[in-house]
Amino acid sequence: MSAPIDDSTPKFADYAHGDRLVSTQWVADHLDDPDVVVVESDEDVLLYETGHIPGAVKIDWHTELNDPLTRDYLDGAGFAKLMAAKGISRDSTIVFYGDQSNWWAAYALWVFSLFGHPDLRLMDGGRALWIAQDRPLTKERPERAGADYPSVERDDSAIRAFLPEVREAIGTTPLIDVRSPEEYTGKRTHMPAYPEEGALRGGHIPTAHSVPWKRAANEDGTFKSAAELRGVYLDELGLEPGGDVIAYCRIGERSSHTWFVLAHLLGFDSVKNYDGSWTEWGNAVRVPIAAGEEPGEAPA
Amino acid sequence: MSAAADPEALPGGLQEIADDFAALSGPDRLQLLLEFSEELPALPARLAEDPGLLEPVPECQSPIFLTVEVDGAGDGQPAPPDAAVRLFFSAPPEAPTTRGFAGILAEGLDGSSAETVLAVPADLPLRLSLEDQVSPLRLRGMGGMLGRIQRQVREQTGA
Numbered sequence: 001m002s003a004p005i006d007d008s009t010p011k012f013a014d015y016a017h018g019d020r021l022v023s024t025q026w027v028a029d030h031l032d033d034p035d036v037v038v039v040e041s042d043e044d045v046l047l048y049e050t051g052h053i054p055g056a057v058k059i060d061w062h063t064e065l066n067d068p069l070t071r072d073y074l075d076g077a078g079f080a081k082l083m084a085a086k087g088i089s090r091d092s093t094i095v096f097y098g099d100q101s102n103w104w105a106a107y108a109l110w111v112f113s114l115f116g117h118p119d120l121r122l123m124d125g126g127r128a129l130w131i132a133q134d135r136p137l138t139k140e141r142p143e144r145a146g147a148d149y150p151s152v153e154r155d156d157s158a159i160r161a162f163l164p165e166v167r168e169a170i171g172t173t174p175l176i177d178v179r180s181p182e183e184y185t186g187k188r189t190h191m192p193a194y195p196e197e198g199a200l201r202g203g204h205i206p207t208a209h210s211v212p213w214k215r216a217a218n219e220d221g222t223f224k225s226a227a228e229l230r231g232v233y234l235d236e237l238g239l240e241p242g243g244d245v246i247a248y249c250r251i252g253e254r255s256s257h258t259w260f261v262l263a264h265l266l267g268f269d270s271v272k273n274y275d276g277s278w279t280e281w282g283n284a285v286r287v288p289i290a291a292g293e294e295p296g297e298a299p300a
Numbered sequence: 301m302s303a304a305a306d307p308e309a310l311p312g313g314l315q316e317i318a319d320d321f322a323a324l325s326g327p328d329r330l331q332l333l334l335e336f337s338e339e340l341p342a343l344p345a346r347l348a349e350d351p352g353l354l355e356p357v358p359e360c361q362s363p364i365f366l367t368v369e370v371d372g373a374g375d376g377q378p379a380p381p382d383a384a385v386r387l388f389f390s391a392p393p394e395a396p397t398t399r400g401f402a403g404i405l406a407e408g409l410d411g412s413s414a415e416t417v418l419a420v421p422a423d424l425p426l427r428l429s430l431e432d433q434v435s436p437l438r439l440r441g442m443g444g445m446l447g448r449i450q451r452q453v454r455e456q457t458g459a
Binding site: 049050062 | 326365398
């Protein structure tokens with residue numbers, strides 16, 4: 001059964017799908033709700049072990065959501081097995097939260113969306129806000145009974161973009177580059193203060209607009225209001241909620257954050273995350289690249 | 301077989317640490333890394349009060365700073381190759397993986413001779429049986445720490 005939506009946070013009511021967000025208070029109030037599974041997804045693989053929301057289970061993007069051999073995600077059977085082991089049912093309400101302003105939580109939510117899990121939500125503000133509010137953490141791992149989870153085929157068609165499609169999209173579909181300005185211009189191929197990712201070339205996909213993910217977030221990691229988000233993505237950028245949009249970053253985690261904003265908070269009909277992102281594009285042979293601050297032209 | 305007799309063995313206390321990791325199952329390896337993270341010694345007050353003395357490691361995904369002191373180095377005088385090396389790290393508790401790597405280096409190399417520290421192979425991060433648990437990007441961060449430690453040792457010994 002799905003848990004009730006969070007209708008106590010006025011900001012959420014202004015979003016297109018405000019039911020996809022819950023507040024830290026809502027999570028605190030539902031820690032014992034059997035319909036709710038709280039999932040922590042972090043960039044740091046050990047962070048959960050240092051203390052997590054009581055009852056929360058851990059899902060690691062690297063070791064659990066990726067296929068160990070191919071650069072791809074789990075298949076339907078693998079996902080069903082993972083869910084069963086975590087004690088998650090198809091009708092569970094899953095609430096994701098994590099470090100780094102919820103990048104990895106949004107990424108996990110996006111991957112779960114590929115399997116069509118019905119009720120997926122993010123905790124606004126993530127791990128940092130929970131801690132800033134002096135809410136409890138525990139090192140105790142929850143004892144969850146195994147669950148039955150059906151094997152549902154992963155469907156990449158609606159929200160996941162691959163390189164050939166992105167190449168076709170140049171000049172026809174808006175592309176959003178959510179990396180830092182230094183990565184967009186080609187000055188560097190990795191995030192400031194992050195290690196070298198190993199992309200051979202710097203720059204961006206021609207015609208892509210630079211809209212760093214952070215423009216959708218407040219300082220405390222919560223999402224900006226619906227009006228502020230419309231100001232950035234509709235008024236300033238001129239995106240149309242009815243049209244297609246593709247977002248990318250370096251490996252698809254920051255663009256999951258923007259994907260969540262466009263698809264759920266602003267209610268765009270067709271938003272895709274290009275998870276190959278710059279680690280694929282910046283290493284691919286004979287794909288066009290633009291450098292500098294301007295989006296650049298589509299190749300003739 | 302003693303470590304010295306095996307040319308492939310890691311120097312200092314690192315081989316024993318690598319053996320400990322190798323003997324564990326995947327989840328227990330993470331647990332051991334967490335223990336190294338928790339046991340990372342705090343900075344002595346003289347360094348904690350003057351963070352400018354520490355070198356940042358930008359290869360790591362989290363803020364970490366380190367510095368190296370070789371006994372007998374200073375005043376323009378290089379230290380001998382058998383001088384003891386002291387390692388100091390600073391990383392926040394919300395970066396446990398980075399702290400864990402620092403803890404391994406502290407446990408395995410602090411107090412070793414300069415030549416021992418310089419003999420650590422660059423592929424150390426890949427010899428800890430952590431590739432399945434920790435992303436390659438993170439492991440590269442540990443290599444960044446090791447490279448900086450060895451550079452500082454070379455500077456202080458003239459090696």
